[in-house]
Amino acid sequence: MKKKLIALGVLVVVVAVAVIFLATGRGGSDTIKIGVIMSTSGPVSHFGTQCRDAIQLAVDEINARGGVLGKQVQLIVEDDEKNPEKTMNALVKLATKDKVRVVLGALTSDCTLAITQEAQRRGILLFTPTSTNDAVTDAGDLIFRSCFKDSFQGQVMAQFAIENLNATKAAVLYDMNNDYSTGLTKSFEETFVALGGTVVATESYAGGDKDFNAQITKIKAADPDVLFLPDYYNTVSLIINQARNQGLDAIMLGPDGWDELVGQAGEEAVGNYFCNHYSPDADDEDVQEFVRKYRERYGITPNALAALGYDAAYIVLEAIERAGTDDPQVLKEALMETNKKYVTGHITFDESHNPVKSTTILKVVQGPDGRLTTEYVGMVDPE
Amino acid sequence: MAFLQQLCQQTLNGLSLGSIYALLALGYTMVYGVVKLINFAHGDILMVGAFVGYFVLKKWGITPVNLMLSFLPAMLFCMILGVLIEKVCYKPLRNQPRINALITAIGVSFFLENGARVLPFIGPNPRVFPTLPVVNYRLFGINISQVQILIFIVAIGLMLILNYIINHTKTGKAMQAVSFDKGAAALMGINVDRIISFTFALGSSLGAAAGILFASAYPQIEPYMGIMPGMKAFIAAVFGGIGSIPGAMLGGIILGVAETLTKGFLSSQLADAIAFGLLILILVVKPSGLLGKPMGEKV
Numbered sequence: 001m002k003k004k005l006i007a008l009g010v011l012v013v014v015v016a017v018a019v020i021f022l023a024t025g026r027g028g029s030d031t032i033k034i035g036v037i038m039s040t041s042g043p044v045s046h047f048g049t050q051c052r053d054a055i056q057l058a059v060d061e062i063n064a065r066g067g068v069l070g071k072q073v074q075l076i077v078e079d080d081e082k083n084p085e086k087t088m089n090a091l092v093k094l095a096t097k098d099k100v101r102v103v104l105g106a107l108t109s110d111c112t113l114a115i116t117q118e119a120q121r122r123g124i125l126l127f128t129p130t131s132t133n134d135a136v137t138d139a140g141d142l143i144f145r146s147c148f149k150d151s152f153q154g155q156v157m158a159q160f161a162i163e164n165l166n167a168t169k170a171a172v173l174y175d176m177n178n179d180y181s182t183g184l185t186k187s188f189e190e191t192f193v194a195l196g197g198t199v200v201a202t203e204s205y206a207g208g209d210k211d212f213n214a215q216i217t218k219i220k221a222a223d224p225d226v227l228f229l230p231d232y233y234n235t236v237s238l239i240i241n242q243a244r245n246q247g248l249d250a251i252m253l254g255p256d257g258w259d260e261l262v263g264q265a266g267e268e269a270v271g272n273y274f275c276n277h278y279s280p281d282a283d284d285e286d287v288q289e290f291v292r293k294y295r296e297r298y299g300i301t302p303n304a305l306a307a308l309g310y311d312a313a314y315i316v317l318e319a320i321e322r323a324g325t326d327d328p329q330v331l332k333e334a335l336m337e338t339n340k341k342y343v344t345g346h347i348t349f350d351e352s353h354n355p356v357k358s359t360t361i362l363k364v365v366q367g368p369d370g371r372l373t374t375e376y377v378g379m380v381d382p383e
Numbered sequence: 384m385a386f387l388q389q390l391c392q393q394t395l396n397g398l399s400l401g402s403i404y405a406l407l408a409l410g411y412t413m414v415y416g417v418v419k420l421i422n423f424a425h426g427d428i429l430m431v432g433a434f435v436g437y438f439v440l441k442k443w444g445i446t447p448v449n450l451m452l453s454f455l456p457a458m459l460f461c462m463i464l465g466v467l468i469e470k471v472c473y474k475p476l477r478n479q480p481r482i483n484a485l486i487t488a489i490g491v492s493f494f495l496e497n498g499a500r501v502l503p504f505i506g507p508n509p510r511v512f513p514t515l516p517v518v519n520y521r522l523f524g525i526n527i528s529q530v531q532i533l534i535f536i537v538a539i540g541l542m543l544i545l546n547y548i549i550n551h552t553k554t555g556k557a558m559q560a561v562s563f564d565k566g567a568a569a570l571m572g573i574n575v576d577r578i579i580s581f582t583f584a585l586g587s588s589l590g591a592a593a594g595i596l597f598a599s600a601y602p603q604i605e606p607y608m609g610i611m612p613g614m615k616a617f618i619a620a621v622f623g624g625i626g627s628i629p630g631a632m633l634g635g636i637i638l639g640v641a642e643t644l645t646k647g648f649l650s651s652q653l654a655d656a657i658a659f660g661l662l663i664l665i666l667v668v669k670p671s672g673l674l675g676k677p678m679g680e681k682v
Contacts, residue, residue, distance in 0.1 A: 041507040043605075081507070176652055204651050208611070210601035213396035214646030214654075221389050234509055238603055244517045245528040266602075268517050 031074040032067070032326055034059070034316070035094035035124075037105030037115075042081035043234050046260045048107050051129060051309035052077055053298055055104060058313035061293075068317050069324065080106055084114035091115045095122050101326050102127070104312055107305070108232075109133030109150075109180040116143050125328035127335075129312035130305050132256065133179045134187075137353045142328050144335055144353045146312040146344070147277055148382070150180065153255045154187025154230075156275050156359055156380045161226045161253060162195045165273075171201040171224035171250065173215055173239060175231050178207055184230035184255050200224050207235075212242050220248045232257040237265035244268035259304045262364060262372035270366050275359045277304040277344045279376045282360070290343045304344070311342040356382055388524045393647035394640060399531040399600065401639020402538035406593035407616035408623065408631035409545065410586030416562040416626040417582045419481060423488040424468060425590055426613015427495035430606060431464060432457045432591025433598040434505060437512055445513040450599070454537070457595055458588035465587025466580050474576075492613075499606035512602040534596050541592055542632060545585070549628060554581055562626065615642075622662050624675020633673060638662070 036055055039048035059073045067073055076098050078090035087106045094100045102125045106112045112131035116139035119126040127144045128136060134151050137143045161167040170192050175181040189199050201222040203215040216239075219227065227243070227250040229236050236258055243252070251272060254261075258274035280291050280301050290310060294302040302310075315338055320326050323334035339348045345357040358381040367373040407429060414422045435457040443449045472491050476484045499505045519528040549555040560568040561578045569575050597612060598604050615638060623634025641661055646654040666672070 043509060045508045206652070206655075210603070210611075211400055211643075213400070214393055214643045215651055217389060217392050217396060218647055221385065234603060237511070238601055241514070241517070241602060245519055245530060247519050247521070247526045264511055266511075266514060266517070 030071055032069070032071050032320065033074050033076060033098060033100045034313075035091075035098060035100035035103040035105070036075050036077040037080055037087055037090045037094070037103060037107075037111075038077060039082040039107045039111065040077070040079045042083070044082050044108060044232050046233070046263065047130070047303070047305040048079070048082075050298075050300075050303050050306040051107060054294065054302060054306035054309040055129075055313045057294060057297060058310045059317070062314075062317055068321050073317060076100060078105075080111055082108055082111060084111050087111040087114050088118065091118055091124075095124055101125065101328055102316060102320075102331065104129060104309070104316065106131065109136060109183070110178055112136050113179055116140070119143065123328055125316075125326075125331055125335075127312055127316050129308040131180075133183045135179070135183070141332055141353070144332075144349065146315055146342075146347065146355055147256070147308050148357055148359055149354055150183040150255070151187040152382060153275055153359065154184045154189075155191045156361070157228065157253045157255065157273075158188045158191035158195065158197070159380070160273065160275075160361060161192065161228075162197055165226060165251060167225035167251075168197050169200045169222070169224045170197055170226050170228060171203070171219045171222055172199065172228045172230070173203045173205070173212065173219065174229075175207050175235065176204040178231070180232075180255075180257065181230045185228070188228050188230070209235075210238060212239050213246065216243050216246050216248055219243075219250075220246060224250045226250055227252045229254045230257070233259065233261040233264050236261055237269065240265055240269050240272070256304060262374060265364075265372065267366060267372065269364050269372060272364050273361060273377065274364075275361050275380070276374075277359070278307045279360045279362060279374065281374075281376050286341060286343045307343045311344050311347070314342060315347065358382065389647070391523075391525050393643050395525060395527060395531070396647075397640030397643030398636060399534045399639075400643060401636035402534050403593050403596050403600070403612065403635075404616045404619045404639050405632045405635025406538055406541060406589050406596070407612060408620040408635040409542075409628065410590045411617050411620040412623070412625055412628060412631035413558075413582050413586045415620070416628075417558060417565075417579055418473070418477070418484075420473060420484050420488065421617070422586075423485070423613070423617075424491035424495060425586065426609035426611075426616065427492050428461050428465060428587050428590035428609070429594040429597060429612055430499065430604070430609035431495065432461045432594030433512065433604045433608065434499070434594075435460045435591065436595040436598060437510065437604055440513045445515060447515060450515065450533070450595075454592055454595055457591040461587040461591035461594075462584040465583040465590075469580060469583040474579075496606050496609075505606060507606065509603050509605040512598040512604050514599060514602045530600050533599060537592060537596060541589060545589070545628070548585070554578070558582060618659070618662060622665065622672055624672030627672070627674045627676070630672055630674035637673075 038052045040052055059075055063072050080087040080090050094103055104127050107130050109131040112128045120140035120142050125142045129146050132147050132150045134149050172185050174185040201219045203218055229239055229252055254274040256276050259276055319331055319334040323330045336349055347355045347357055350356055358379050360379055361377040362374040363377050365375045410425045414420055436453045439453045439456050468491055472487050473484055500507045519526050557573045557578050560573055561575055565575055619634035619638040620631045623630030642654055642658045645657045
């Protein structure tokens with residue numbers, strides 16, 4: 001019995017040592033490891049999975065061409081379920097176990113904001129494809145993004161409401177616990193008032209709420225021309241449903257979080273507008289090329305988050321090629337030199353690491369087959 | 384006038400939310416009545432009911448008649464599930480300290496939530512529950528939607544049926560007897576095991592109905608959707624006096640209205656805090672709940 005135990009003990013030790021050697025051996029210098037933190041399950045999973053798939057598509061293309069600096073690029077993907085605590089766990093895991101120096105993510109602003117300080121402290125270059133909250137890049141010089149900021153989105157939608165929809169009275173219904181939602185509310189209201197409109201009602205809810213009838217009744221009593229809903233598609237589809245059930249007929253406006261709304265909401269969502277990073281219907285070579293490749297591989301039309309993820313992967317990997325290393329301190333300088341046309345537009349970075357790029361306005365319409373789809377309305381450039 | 388109109392509208396919103404809480408609270412209160420167990424898995428029965436309704440409606444297509452018919456499979460499925468949970472999880476613990484069954488109930492709740500998450504045809508991602516086209520009616524400036532009408536009809540109908548079962552059938556009377564004194568009821572020739580199973584069946588089927596109503600009003604379903612309504616319904620049951628059936632109905636309705644009115648007239652940020660603060664206040668004054676019978680401490 002005792003002998004058996006000793007033999008078993010020896011076996012365990014041998015296997016453990018072998019595994020450790022194999023693991024470190026495989027992680028050798030013939031690959032460049034890039035960490036990815038995405039919400040591939042949970043309330044914004046349609047965003048997370050498409051963004052992840054697009055990053056994978058970009059990396060596979062680059063690998064097929066010989067990789068970066070002569071090495072193959074390896075992605076290590078973690079899911080945070082849109083839970084900021086899990087985002088933090090994922091970052092620590094990527095930094096300590098996988099020893100990555102560059103991380104793409106996270107998806108939503110609240111998750112990204114949870115890890116910007118830690119990434120900066122650990123000296124990791126954090127590049128978020130999709131987090132639009134203004135404060136995301138404030139944490140330090142290693143934090144970048146490939147999407148525009150909320151203050152820009154808020155301004156654009158307020159301007160659109162006044163100039164194109166002739167609105168004078170606006171209402172806002174926002175999630176008070178979400179940085180994305182509160183940031184957008186602030187910039188929308190400021191611009192709307194500055195352009196001569198009145199904000200007649202500002203109501204809020206807590207993330208995860210499903211009953212908005214009380215707030216909608218109050219908003220309806222204020223009789224707004226437009227209702228701004230700065231949240232992600234899941235919550236927005238619930239709000240629009242309840243608003244139309246109460247007979248509220250204001251035109252609703254939203255930010256890029258509305259992308260994918262057409263797959264979630266009923267036909268009551270028709271006639272509303274939102275701004276986005278790109279339109280798959282745009283008459284642009286890069287866009288059409290990307291849409292074709294993505295459709296070929298995954299069988300669906302990529303959303304804007306996918307386009308942003310694709311761009312983010314290309315921007316970062318091309319910068320690594322220019323820098324000659326993935327050392328964040330060198331890489332950040334190379335990133336600042338970015339000046340090229342990508343799928344979501346021509347990108348250069350301003351001094352606070354935010355891209356300077358234009359936005360697309362889309363309208364929710366009913367397609368010929370009865371399904372909801374989006375219609376291209378126009379482009380707005382940054383001032 | 385505008386204020387009065389808004390007050391009526393908000394009360395109506397609150398009544399429809401409260402009716403769903405009430406249906407769910409009935410399950411908590413009936414089970415507590417017969418086995419003195421807080422069945423924390425009851426909120427997840429709502430989730431299971433909503434998913435059964437979802438799959439049935441996906442198959443049949445959404446029409447008003449199909450929506451009404453979808454209650455039957457959902458209620459039947461949850462009825463069987465409820466009885467099964469009782470037989471497998473709670474019955475073996477019936478003569479153990481009460482805390483064991485309570486912890487088991489929390490375990491069952493986790494099992495249902497995470498079980499649904501890993502099942503490939505359910506999964507962790509939210510789905511859109513099929514809904515009827517938006518139709519609403521105006522009466523004296525007050526807006527009532529088709530969904531709200533559906534909620535009122537189903538909730539009131541089910542409560543009337545429940546009332547009939549409890550007060551006018553032999554099994555219902557036996558339930559009351561078991562709830563009053565289990566030992567004495569057994570001595571009078573009542574099959575206590577059967578009555579307890581019946582109670583779980585009844586409570587779970589009401590939970591399933593609440594699930595379809597909840598999903599119709601808030602058309603998005605996912606494995607964790609039962610947690611918040613379950614919590615609120617539990618509080619409603621305690622508030623109305625746990626163990627009391629009219630208490631659960633009243634508690635649910637009051638909780639729904641209080642929550643909506645706070646959101647509507649005070650502050651949407653403090654809605655839960657104020658609604659629950661109110662409940663604490665009432666429980667301080669009347670510890671056994673609104674309609675609960677005061678009970679002497681058993682030594």
